[in-house]
Amino acid sequence: xANRVAxxxxxxxxxHSVHNALNAVGADVxxxxxxxxxxxxxxxxxxxxxxxKACAHGLEGVPGMVDALTxxxxxxxxxxxxxxxxxxxxxSRGLEHGATPGLGWIPGEVRLxxxxxxxxxxxxxxxxxxxxxxxxxxxxxxxxxxxYFLHSYHFAAEDPHHIAAMTDHGEGLVASVVRGNxxxxxxxxxxxxxxxxxxxxxxxxxxx
Amino acid sequence: MTxxxxxxxxxxxxxxxxxxxxNFVDLKxxxxxxxxxxxxxEAGADELCFLDISATHEGRGTLLDxxxxxxxxxxxxxxxxxxxxxxxxxxxxxxxxxxxxxxNSAAVKWPEVVAExxxxxxxxxIVASVDARRVVPTTGEKAPKWEIFTHGGRRPTGIDAxxxxxxxxxxxxxxxxxxxxxGDGTKAGYDLELxxxxxxxxxxxxxxxxxxxxxxxxxxGVREGHASAVLAASIxxxxxxxxxxxxKALRDAGLPARGL
Numbered sequence: 001x002a003n004r005v006a007x008x009x010x011x012x013x014x015x016h017s018v019h020n021a022l023n024a025v026g027a028d029v030x031x032x033x034x035x036x037x038x039x040x041x042x043x044x045x046x047x048x049x050x051x052x053k054a055c056a057h058g059l060e061g062v063p064g065m066v067d068a069l070t071x072x073x074x075x076x077x078x079x080x081x082x083x084x085x086x087x088x089x090x091x092s093r094g095l096e097h098g099a100t101p102g103l104g105w106i107p108g109e110v111r112l113x114x115x116x117x118x119x120x121x122x123x124x125x126x127x128x129x130x131x132x133x134x135x136x137x138x139x140x141x142x143x144x145x146x147x148y149f150l151h152s153y154h155f156a157a158e159d160p161h162h163i164a165a166m167t168d169h170g171e172g173l174v175a176s177v178v179r180g181n182x183x184x185x186x187x188x189x190x191x192x193x194x195x196x197x198x199x200x201x202x203x204x205x206x207x208x
Numbered sequence: 209m210t211x212x213x214x215x216x217x218x219x220x221x222x223x224x225x226x227x228x229x230x231n232f233v234d235l236k237x238x239x240x241x242x243x244x245x246x247x248x249x250e251a252g253a254d255e256l257c258f259l260d261i262s263a264t265h266e267g268r269g270t271l272l273d274x275x276x277x278x279x280x281x282x283x284x285x286x287x288x289x290x291x292x293x294x295x296x297x298x299x300x301x302x303x304x305x306x307x308x309x310x311x312n313s314a315a316v317k318w319p320e321v322v323a324e325x326x327x328x329x330x331x332x333x334i335v336a337s338v339d340a341r342r343v344v345p346t347t348g349e350k351a352p353k354w355e356i357f358t359h360g361g362r363r364p365t366g367i368d369a370x371x372x373x374x375x376x377x378x379x380x381x382x383x384x385x386x387x388x389x390x391g392d393g394t395k396a397g398y399d400l401e402l403x404x405x406x407x408x409x410x411x412x413x414x415x416x417x418x419x420x421x422x423x424x425x426x427x428x429g430v431r432e433g434h435a436s437a438v439l440a441a442s443i444x445x446x447x448x449x450x451x452x453x454x455x456k457a458l459r460d461a462g463l464p465a466r467g468l
Contacts, residue, residue, distance in 0.1 A: 016305055020280050050330035121413040121436055123332055123382050127212040127254055127466050146466055148254075148285060149211070150307075150332045168210050191285045191307065193249065 003204060006041035008086075009033045010065065011058040012048045014190065018083060021190035025201040035068030043204070044073050048085030052094030052110050052153060055085045056102060066103070073182060074105050079206045080182045081141075087184025088155055090177060096153050106177050106184070108157040113173065120170035123152045128167045130175045130187065130195075136164040141202045142176045145195040147187035149175075155186065181208040212464045213430050214254040214437035215454045216287075216415065217444045219244055222261045224270030242277045248444075249282040251451040254466060256282065257310070257385075257439060260290030261360075272304045279305025287335055289385070298325045302333060310385055312337035313358045316365055316372070319379055326380030335415075336376035337385045340369035340402055354402050361389030370405055377410040384414045385439070391419025395442070398425060403433030415439050423449055423457035430463055 005027045007019055015031065022029045022045065030037055038044060046069070048055045059065060073080035082090055091102040094110035102110070113122050127146050136142065142164045154173045157163050164183070165176035177184045183203070189196035220227040225239040241258065248256055258275070262268045268291055275288055288301050289310025298309045315322050315336055325334045339361060340354040354369035373384055386406050388399035398416045407414040413436035416429035420440035429435045443449050458465035 014307075016303070017279060017307070020305070021283055024283070049332060054330075118411070119434075122411060123413070124211060125332070125383060125413050126214045126437070129209055146212070150285070152331065170210070188285075191283060193252065193283050196283060 003028055003043065004041050005029045005043045005045060005204070006038045007031045007045045007047065008038070008059075008065065008069070010055075010062050012050070012055060012086070014047045014049045014084070014188070017188075017190040018045060018047045021197060021200055025197050025204065027200070027204055033062050033065065035062075035064035038065065038068040039072050041072065041078060043079045044069065044081070046080070046082045046086035046089065048083060048087075048089060050085060052085060052088055052096040052102070053098060053100045055089060056094065056100045059089065069103070074103075077181050077208070079203065079208055081203050082184040083190070084151060084186060084188060087177065087186055088153065090182065090184050091155055094153065105182055106157060106162050106179050107159060108155055108162070108177075110153050111156050113152055113154050113169065115170040117170050123150060124169040124173065125150050127192075128169065128187075130165045130167060132165050133160075133163050135161060136178065139164055139178065141183055141199060141206050142178065142185070143199070143202070147175075147185075147189065147192040147195055147199075149187045151186060155184070209464045211436075212254065212466050213458050214415075215426070215451055215458070215465070216255045216257050216437055216439040217248050217253050217451070218257040218259055218417070218439050218441045220259050220261050220441070221271065221274065221290075223264070223267035224274060227261065241274045242281065245278045245282050245286070248451065249284050252455070252466065253284060253451050255285045255287065255437070257287045257289065259310075260288070262290070272300055275301060275304040275306050289335070289337060294321060295324050295328055298329065298334070302329060308333045308335050308382070310335040310337050312339060315376060316356055316358055316367065319375055322376055322379040322381050326382070331380045331382040334381050335383050335385050336373075336381035337387065338369055338373045338376070338406065339387050339389050340399075341389045342399065342402070352401055354399075357389050361392065369402065370409060373406040374409050377412050381412060383412050383436075384410065385417055386414055386435075388418040394419050395421025397421065398429045398433055398435075400428055400432040403429060403435050407434035407436075413437060423454060426454055427457055427461040427463065430458065431461065
């Protein structure tokens with residue numbers, strides 16, 4: 001089976017890191033801003049760092065891209081992986097630098113982490129647990145482990161069934177969301193050494 | 209568990225070569241920063257820091273190539289510092305594959321550069337360096353005082369270190385790299401009072417730096433210094449201790465660290 005991965009280029013900062021990591025696990029990657037390539041891809045990866053607003057505007061700024069993503073992943077069933085802000089963009093809206101609509105594929109809101117304990121630092125930065133939710137045990141891609149997180153905003157998912165994994169930073173924060181073929185990880189698999197590379201390798205094998 | 213205390217080895221790079229680098233493994237080219245970064249990636253370092261101390265412009269030019277080659281083979285976060293003075297400098301390093309850039313002297317002369325970089329690329333990618341020395345308090349004052357020094361700790365600025373640190377956080381830095389220039393190279397341990405005073409004054413993470421000689425110093429940096437991450441150079445480079453030893457020392461002290 002052909003396994004062409006479209007890595008979406010919309011000005012997000014971690015594009016090259018994600019590209020390097022996908023290469024390291026043997027993916028056939030096309031870095032692209034071309035909606036036609038997205039329509040023909042077998043799998044789609046949406047990276048993202050920086051602010052929700054900047055990323056949402058960046059993605060919308062690529063002509064035809066949101067339509068192509070919706071057609072190929074949300075409606076067409078191609079395995080999709082959103083990373084960090086690329087995951088947050090799946091939400092209905094983000095509140096960073098003012099409310100901005102997201103793709104709305106997984107209902108929820110992206111909000112600032114506000115710790116009740118002042119000793120808890122924001123950004124949530126560093127290695128932390130990826131703790132699988134009971135209903136998501138045995139998921140073919142997301143497994144229990146330690147991964148590198150770096151974010152100040154978190155995905156508050158409306159439906160707990162869309163949460164695949166949690167992490168703990170003073171309070172529970174969503175580490176991964178999943179709905180059918182749509183997967184998002186708040187952590188950075190491209191920066192999570194063996195655990196991260198193995199997660200990407202499993203994504204390449206995933207047939208949801 | 210909660211977020212782990214990060215153990216960060218730091219490599220000084222000058223003109224494309226590592227200065228006083230790793231010799232805990234057999235490397236084909238012990239001066240090659242990429243090979244050394246790879247050794248630390250394999251050893252399970254939580255992050256890596258490259259500090260460029262090149263004296264010349266040409267020397268600095270090699271840094272981008274090092275970062276690019278490192279990013280191709282290392283799958284951990286990499287912070288790059290030394291000579292970052294503008295949004296353009298930051299952009300070049302981030303595009304080459306750095307995850308974060310550390311700004312020091314430039315942010316002392318022109319603090320707004322921190323806000324500009326944060327606005328363009330996000331707070332998560334900007335580390336503000338706080339290079340401080342203890343100064344004798346004015347008569348009558350009991351509280352200790354620290355001053356920001358630039359040029360490798362040689363040039364005083366008259367700027368209060370704690371005030372500067374708070375300013376950096378307000379301007380949008382994602383974390384602070386707090387280095388005691390008094391402690392640097394002494395192996396006598398971090399300046400715990402300095403680290404703690406700053407860590408308690410800001411809501412962003414603080415990396416303790418300068419003076420590590422033992423694993424106990426790392427533990428102290430967190431327990432007494434309230435740091436979220438501990439940076440060290442020579443204790444790792446010369447094979448005295450491994451990254452796993454550091455993780456274990458933190459865990460034995462009841463602190464969250466990787467490797468369980």
